[in-house]
Amino acid sequence: MDFSKHKKGTTSIWAGETKKVHQGSSTVPIFNTVTFAYGDLDDWYEVAQGKQKGHIYSRNTNPTVQVLEEKICVLEGAEDAIAFSTGMAAISNTLFSLLKPGDRVVSIKDSYGGTSKLFLEHLPKFNIQVELCETEDHEQLEREIEKGCKLVYLESPTNPTLKILDLQRIAKAAKKTGAVVVSDNTFASPINQNPISLGVDLVIHSATKFLGGHSDTMCGLVCGKKELVRKIYGYREINGASLHPDAAYMVIRGMKTLELRVQRQNESALKIARYLNEHPKVEKVFYPGLESHNGHDIAKKQMSGFGGILSFELNGGYESVKSLLHNMKFVHLAASLGSVSTLAGPPRTTSHVELTEAQRKHLGISESLIRYSTGIENVEDLIADLEEGLNKV
Structure with a gap:
């Protein structure tokens, strides 16, 4: 066919x-x-x-x-x-x-x-x-x-x-x-x-x-x-x-549900990225759907959606990362992404666990970075969960 x-x-x-x-x-x-x-x-x-x-x-x-x-x-x-x-x-x-x-x-x-x-x-x-x-x-x-x-x-x-x-x-x-x-x-x-x-x-x-x-x-x-x-x-x-x-x-x-899931994750990740981008405890947000992202114009040209993954740096270094992640309910602290459930973690235990801290630093990956893979949960619940966790940082 x-x-x-x-x-x-x-x-x-x-x-x-x-x-x-x-x-x-x-x-x-x-x-x-x-x-x-x-x-x-x-x-x-x-x-x-x-x-x-x-x-x-x-x-x-x-x-x-x-x-x-x-x-x-x-x-x-x-x-x-x-x-x-x-x-x-x-x-x-x-x-x-x-x-x-x-x-x-x-x-x-x-x-x-x-x-x-x-x-x-x-x-x-x-x-x-x-x-x-x-x-x-x-x-x-x-x-x-x-x-x-x-x-x-x-x-x-x-x-x-x-x-x-x-x-x-x-x-x-x-x-x-x-x-x-x-x-x-x-x-x-x-x-x-x-x-x-x-x-x-x-x-x-x-x-x-x-x-x-x-x-x-x-x-x-x-x-x-x-x-x-x-x-x-x-x-x-x-x-x-x-x-x-x-x-x-x-x-x-x-x-068989790929398009449904990805469309939902695209929409939720963009809302979460915009929320985090305005939060005083967040140093920087990395998401190509944000107009402030260096690659936004290229992404608009070659992508039909910006994806369900975002990452962000917190003020306060790795201790802030631990504080936030330990105080969130709707997230698995796990080394994968793209799942129906939200997954998050720092590169030292996820994407770049194979590398040393020095190697990660050489690649521009800070210890205060969190990779956040948006699931298909209700986005209002995910944002509220982040809010509660950030309040305790």
């Missing part, structure tokens, strides 16, 4: 699910099987050679997982997709399958902490050079790309300070040098932003977050150009970081 004329709320439900499935089930069956049997050796061989559609071994492909991959392809406008056991598996497999010793990567200083650790510690072990630029300095990014690189790795909005990159501008610069452009779209979700339409080659999601949406399963997704996705698939086939069909089913189920 051609979904190009349909809205994302419809696409989230029906993409990958329009074909008749086993016994006419109206939900995607979970194919909990390791292997797939064939009654004819010639058919088995044709499938093994890729000349005929089918499945052989669930480490490679699985019907339940395939529905999820088709769904993200349609939502992101991608040619192909591949699922992983976690978001970090998606990121690391992408990097290690596309890079080799001697290659050069250009990226930003504000990427997710696990990604930063790959850039700072692991890729250099394989003689892969990494140049990390100031995130909002597009001129520096363009200069470094012009020097030559194999891959450009982006993230917008960034985790945890919600900085915004002009994806179209950077992708255009990368195309001039033939570099592959990869962008982590976890914070935005495909409801709010589609990097492929802006010139990005590969889009990564930690589907553990907004796509799954309920903090009950883990998954990573990579989608984009078929040629590149097939390379990553070849690496994952041997690396083994495949997605279990049970987890695929959970993400598929979560994605």
Whole structure:
């Protein structure tokens, strides 16, 4: 079915699910099987050679997982997709399958902490050079790309300070040098932003977050150009970081309410950001929906919504952070985001727990920062909860 004329709320439900499935089930069956049997050796061989559609071994492909991959392809406008056991598996497999010793990567200083650790510690072990630029300095990014690189790795909005990159501008610069452009779209979700339409080659999601949406399963997704996705698939086939069909089913189920949840979270996060922006105990609010945000104009151009994540700095340092978070009722102090329930915490225990305090400081992440992932609770209750907690700081 051609979904190009349909809205994302419809696409989230029906993409990958329009074909008749086993016994006419109206939900995607979970194919909990390791292997797939064939009654004819010639058919088995044709499938093994890729000349005929089918499945052989669930480490490679699985019907339940395939529905999820088709769904993200349609939502992101991608040619192909591949699922992983976690978001970090998606990121690391992408990097290690596309890079080799001697290659050069250009990226930003504000990427997710696990990604930063790959850039700072692991890729250099394989003689892969990494140049990390100031995130909002597009001129520096363009200069470094012009020097030559194999891959450009982006993230917008960034985790945890919600900085915004002009994806179209950077992708255009990368195309001039033939570099592959990869962008982590976890914070935005495909409801709010589609990097492929802006010139990005590969889009990564930690589907553990907004796509799954309920903090009950883990998954990573990579989608984009078929040629590149097939390379990553070849690496994952041997690396083994495949997605279990049970987890695929959970993400598929979560994605059916994706648009509803994200729209609610967009609206609530903006109201909360505006409330915090006026509070005397709050030093600074980071949310691209605020007109005062450095990247607001770019975000308006490339996003249809500003997302459910915001962060803010408190006066009084880390003790104020502890005081506020310990005096709030409607929040899980937990290291994730994008859930139906509100989650919050400082980077030292969430996005950048892998890094030292000195490394976080180098990246401009203060110890007084709180990342706040807005759930789908009533926003008036969330603001009242923040008010009560801030009164005790």
